Amino acid sequence: MNPLVISAHTLTSATGTGRQANADALRKGNSGLRACDLESVRLDTHIGRVAGVEGIALKDRLAPFQCRNHQLAELGLRQDGFIQAVEAARARYGAGRIAILMGTSTSGIAATEQAYHRRDPATGELPPDYDYQHTQNMFSLADFVATRLELRGPAMVTSTACSSSAKVFADAERFIAAGLCDAAVVGGVDSLCGMTLHGFNALQLVAPGPCRPLHAERAGISIGEAAGFFLLEKADSGAAGPRLIGYGESSDAHHMSAPHPEGLGAARAMEQALQRARLPAEGIDYVLMHATATPANDRSEARALVHLFGADSRATGTKGLTGHTLGAAGAVGVAQALASLERGFVPATAGLDQPDPELQLDARMTAEERDIRHVLVNAFGFGGNNCSLLLEAA
Amino acid sequence: MKVDIAAVGLLGPGFDDFASARPVLAGHEAYVRAPAKIPPTSLLPANERRRTTDTIRLALKVAEEATADCDRSQLRSVFASSSGDMDIIDRICDALTQPEPMVSPMQFHNSVHNAPAGNWSIATGNPAPATALSGFDATLVAGLLEAATLLQADGGKVLLAAYDVASMATFRRVRPITEPFAVGLLLAPAGDGRPTLEMALGESGDPTPCRQDALEALRGTNPAARALPLLEVLARGEGGHVTLAAPLGRSLEIRVTP
Numbered sequence: 001m002n003p004l005v006i007s008a009h010t011l012t013s014a015t016g017t018g019r020q021a022n023a024d025a026l027r028k029g030n031s032g033l034r035a036c037d038l039e040s041v042r043l044d045t046h047i048g049r050v051a052g053v054e055g056i057a058l059k060d061r062l063a064p065f066q067c068r069n070h071q072l073a074e075l076g077l078r079q080d081g082f083i084q085a086v087e088a089a090r091a092r093y094g095a096g097r098i099a100i101l102m103g104t105s106t107s108g109i110a111a112t113e114q115a116y117h118r119r120d121p122a123t124g125e126l127p128p129d130y131d132y133q134h135t136q137n138m139f140s141l142a143d144f145v146a147t148r149l150e151l152r153g154p155a156m157v158t159s160t161a162c163s164s165s166a167k168v169f170a171d172a173e174r175f176i177a178a179g180l181c182d183a184a185v186v187g188g189v190d191s192l193c194g195m196t197l198h199g200f201n202a203l204q205l206v207a208p209g210p211c212r213p214l215h216a217e218r219a220g221i222s223i224g225e226a227a228g229f230f231l232l233e234k235a236d237s238g239a240a241g242p243r244l245i246g247y248g249e250s251s252d253a254h255h256m257s258a259p260h261p262e263g264l265g266a267a268r269a270m271e272q273a274l275q276r277a278r279l280p281a282e283g284i285d286y287v288l289m290h291a292t293a294t295p296a297n298d299r300s301e302a303r304a305l306v307h308l309f310g311a312d313s314r315a316t317g318t319k320g321l322t323g324h325t326l327g328a329a330g331a332v333g334v335a336q337a338l339a340s341l342e343r344g345f346v347p348a349t350a351g352l353d354q355p356d357p358e359l360q361l362d363a364r365m366t367a368e369e370r371d372i373r374h375v376l377v378n379a380f381g382f383g384g385n386n387c388s389l390l391l392e393a394a
Numbered sequence: 395m396k397v398d399i400a401a402v403g404l405l406g407p408g409f410d411d412f413a414s415a416r417p418v419l420a421g422h423e424a425y426v427r428a429p430a431k432i433p434p435t436s437l438l439p440a441n442e443r444r445r446t447t448d449t450i451r452l453a454l455k456v457a458e459e460a461t462a463d464c465d466r467s468q469l470r471s472v473f474a475s476s477s478g479d480m481d482i483i484d485r486i487c488d489a490l491t492q493p494e495p496m497v498s499p500m501q502f503h504n505s506v507h508n509a510p511a512g513n514w515s516i517a518t519g520n521p522a523p524a525t526a527l528s529g530f531d532a533t534l535v536a537g538l539l540e541a542a543t544l545l546q547a548d549g550g551k552v553l554l555a556a557y558d559v560a561s562m563a564t565f566r567r568v569r570p571i572t573e574p575f576a577v578g579l580l581l582a583p584a585g586d587g588r589p590t591l592e593m594a595l596g597e598s599g600d601p602t603p604c605r606q607d608a609l610e611a612l613r614g615t616n617p618a619a620r621a622l623p624l625l626e627v628l629a630r631g632e633g634g635h636v637t638l639a640a641p642l643g644r645s646l647e648i649r650v651t652p
Contacts, residue, residue, distance in 0.1 A: 096595075096597070096644075100642075105506060105507070109483070109487075112483065112487050113487050113490050115487075116487040116488060116490065116491050117491050119491075119564075124563070124564060125564075125567070126564060126565075126567070126568055130568060131568075132565065132568035132569050133530065133568075133569070136483075137476065137477060137528065137530055137569070138475075138476070138477070138478060138507055138527075138528035138530075139476070139528040139529050139530040139533070139536075139641065140530075142529075142641070143530070143641075143642070146642055151642075152642050152643070152644065153642075154536075154539055154595060154640070154641070154644075155529070155536070155641040155642050156527045156528065156529050156536035156539075156540065156641060157527060157528050157529075158525060158526070158527050159478070159506070159507035159508065159526050159527065159528060160506075160507070160508040160511065160524075160525055160526050161506040161507075161508055167525060171540065171543070173547075174543035174544060174546070174547045175539070175543055177543070177546070177547060178395055178542070178543045178546045178547075179395075180395075180539065180543065180595060194490040194495065195483075195486050195487070195490065195497070195502075195505070198486075198489075198490065198495050198496075198497040198502075199486070199497045199499075199502030199503075199505070200502075201497075202496070202497045202498065202499045202502055203499045203502060203503065204499075249523035249525075250521055250522070250523055251511075251512075251515035251520060251521050251522060251523060251524050252515070252521070253515040253516050253518070253519050253520055253521050254516065255516070256445075256503045256504070256509070256512050256513070256516070257499075257503040264521070265521060268521060381506070381508070382503055382506045382508070382509075382512065383506060383508045383509060383511055383512020383513075383515070383524075384512055384515060384516070385508055385511070385512065385523075385524065385525075
């Protein structure tokens with residue numbers, strides 16, 4: 001594939017607002033998880049909640065979009081000079097030549113949950129101020145980002161559960177290669193809501209304490225929220241930065257909510273990413289795993305890694321820091337990988353004081369300082385939907 | 395971008411499949427409105443079939459029809475829906491208003507936008523990538539662009555299924571999708587004697603209306619029914635030009651050659 005330059009990016013998660021705070025937490029292994037303190041959800045679990053989301057007010061042309069997901073998106077967009085970078089790109093390419101490709105799993109469903117609490121007791125009607133199109137509809141995230149950044153390129157929201165915001169990188173490569181646009185703003189946003197917390201709880205996939213990926217006694221996920229955005233440009237555009245050099249996508253064709261036990265789909269996605277990049281497995285410094293911390297997910301993904309890279313390959317799982325941010329997980333993983341490429345370290349796997357020997361991985365509780373050239377980032381979702389992205393240092 | 399249409403699937407009020415709808419779409423027979431009948435999917439084993447919803451069955455019906463004559467084992471697919479499974483969203487949001495919320499695990503895993511895509515890959519034992527997307531009222535065009543760029547990148551055939559169920563009572567005012575509708579298009583590389591679509595994004599432009607008034611009334615009832623003007627051209631077997639609404643107020647200009 002033609003590599004794409006990531007010329008600007010930003011991340012906001014439970015471990016911090018903006019790149020610096022997230023990179024620091026990633027290096028020190030400082031977790032952003034805390035006991036669930038959402039007003040609307042009473043569950044005995046830990047969450048990765050972003051500070052300051054509720055204080056964001058969306059005004060004027062953004063006012064119809066007001067909901068937790070777009071408040072979080074707005075908070076994220078304001079960091080790291082991202083808006084200014086897109087403005088410069090818009091001046092260079094034109095608003096119609098920059099695609100807006102976003103990933104989310106539940107969009108602004110918290111707005112619908114609140115509206116249901118305020119239904120007319122007699123008729124069941126939703127309240128008149130509830131705006132479905134600009135909050136809960138799946139497309140509203142791309143609509144919001146396009147409106148906020150004044151872009152008019154090809155736009156869509158990819159929603160394939162927890163691989164959503166990884167797949168948009170592959171979409172961007174194809175859209176640019178097809179000549180539909182010259183550059184793309186891609187990213188992912190998912191926010192805490194009753195549906196996912198209660199839903200994963202019903203599936204008995206939620207850990208009571210902070211999640212512990214790759215741990216011998218891992219007991220399930222902690223749900224988090226995050227917003228990550230990236231500006232992608234062609235390699236021959238003169239833009240500088242780290243590069244996306246490969247992607248792979250596959251389906252498990254196995255089960256709606258359980259991974260393939262041998263990690264076949266995961267292995268296929270990683271293999272394809274290596275092939276597109278024309279890089280051998282030995283060229284990968286480490287894999288930033290999906291590693292949600294459920295017993296089955298981590299086992300399945302570890303088997304895929306052992307199949308491709310052999311036993312004891314270098315790997316890390318970062319959801320003990322941010323929680324599992326679902327549709328934003330791909331964006332979080334890519335931003336974390338970029339921090340590691342830029343600053344030269346393998347991120348810590350938070351809480352890993354007892355690695356699961358069955359997994360046959362070299363994952364460590366503390367960060368390892370060394371130069372990094374290539375990272376593979378995994379994001380897998382319900383429906384057996386897999387995506388793997390290969391990133392290269394600038 | 396140039397792609398061929400190798401096969402079409404269709405389900406909607408008064409339409410059971412593309413072959414039987416063709417004389418109506420071509421204007422040779424009158425359109426007779428009748429409630430859409432969403433059949434069970436034959437591709438899934440009985441156990442899995444019981445777990446499907448109307449949204450999954452609707453999507454799989456047109457996917458199955460459009461791929462009846464092709465090898466499904468490595469086929470890439472795009473599932474495009476404005477709203478996803480609103481019936482499930484309704485039930486879960488309702489459950490969340492209870493003092494002790496109980497969400498059904500099966501409803502939760504079927505609530506993801508890619509539930510039809512996941513069921514399709516399981517039903518066809520197909521490890522190729524399957525994606526799911528939305529473009530609100532312009533979902534059909536978002537799906538066409540995604541499918542065409544997938545085809546352009548790696549060749550082969552690509553399935554596009556665009557579908558939405560009708561909104562249930564609670565959502566009827568805020569999201570008036572009044573009929574279930576689905577269309578399946580099997581895209582293939584251009585140049586094999588099949589109808590060809592030459593597509594380009596336009597700045598803006600009014601969508602082409604249906605030639606027939608009865609179909610024009612149907613076009614606005616569902617984002618997937620925005621395909622009707624294109625289906626009319628394909629059914630007539632002639633060339634033509636169709637403008638469809640693209641996301642963010644843009645347009646997709648399509649030149650059809652038979």
